[in-house]
Amino acid sequence: MRRTERCIMRNAYNGLKAFLEERYKLTNAEWELIRASFDKVEVAKNTFLLEEGQHCEYLYYLHEGLVRFFRWEDGEEKTQYLTFEDYFFTQQESFFLRRPSNVNIQAIESSVLLRIHEKDLTRVRQQSPAWSQFAFEIRAEVQVATETLLRDFQSRTAKERYLIILDQQPEMVRRVPLKYLASFLGITPESLSRIRKEV
């Protein structure tokens, strides 16, 4: 799904192009349209890309860095997702259904992103069949990933979920601060620290 090597592509646009061409055949005209529709954004560590209550106007391609989705609940930050480089993200409820976001999106490493505004996306969708197909399928892929996470919560212990991450996404354990990872796993930092010692 995602390239395992980090930062093969120095240039963010090349990264995006490679991502799309791995899956779909793009004409030159399609790629030029896509390229022209995405803006490059570089942000420092801890920069917010979206705050609760705002409308999310952009679909992002994360070229380099690390992003977390979190919300405030019971006086604490609850980390819902973590997104790594070479993948797309947005706040779907806000972006697709035009509702105020109920989560914050924050870069927790300094990051390089490409973003496309909702109004430009409509044009790309209409003029590029490859993009249209891609947009359809990546939503299904994200749905599957979300269901997989849910399934792990339904039938695995916190320790098992941690071991799955350690096995399948060891980078997450290395790069994500323990408190965020614990929250993502649905446990306290103390519990994760204990689990980590046992393993």
Add this chain to the structure above:
Amino acid sequence: MRRTERCIMRNAYNGLKAFLEERYKLTNAEWELIRASFDKVEVAKNTFLLEEGQHCEYLYYLHEGLVRFFRWEDGEEKTQYLTFEDYFFTQQESFFLRRPSNVNIQAIESSVLLRIHEKDLTRVRQQSPAWSQFAFEIRAEVQVATETLLRDFQSRTAKERYLIILDQQPEMVRRVPLKYLASFLGITPESLSRIRKEV
């Protein structure tokens, strides 16, 4: 979102039409196309609509009854979702990405459904803008619902999750056998029985 009264519509097609018209403006031609594309299926309690390993060829509208998604894991049935009447469902990974299903879908009450075959859906999508918009938005809606479930697992105890269901979908508690509900909540039937006594 979903009509609270059960079985307002005696006729499944009227139910589907009302569901769509609540949200979108349909021309007569659009509705006739949609109506002609959906087949009616009536199944007895415990009938399988899809089994693990099969390709899911249909998108379903559940007019009456109750359906569960489950998989075998560690020698046990794990219930992933429960779907009630007057809503759509399919196995997204299999239907949209054309992969073998990793879950079973079973009617756990005798049910009345309308279903559309994947090959017919393409035509409807192309010829009905209202359907096309609907299909786009309901996927986002399902994504939001899945994320909400996930969030509850990340930050709520089993008891809290049970109380949320009791509050927001009391029908689920009344109609779903305890063992399925426990599995859906990610706990054992014994634990749910204990929780239920405490409340």
Add this chain to the structure above:
DNA sequence: GCTGCTTCTTACCATTTGGTAAGTAGTTTT
């Protein structure tokens, strides 16, 4: 009605996770 089967409940104890508090280590600020 009885029989057998499944579902649900209850009780017991083990394991997992939470809450509090304290201590250690690493970073940033000054």
Add this chain to the structure above:
DNA sequence: AAAACTACTTACCAAATGGTAAGAAGCAGC
């Protein structure tokens, strides 16, 4: 370098949930 701050660890006990086993209640077939 000292001070302040944050992240992480550890220890203690409490609460939540699991596993096993047994019994009670409901349901289907005869």
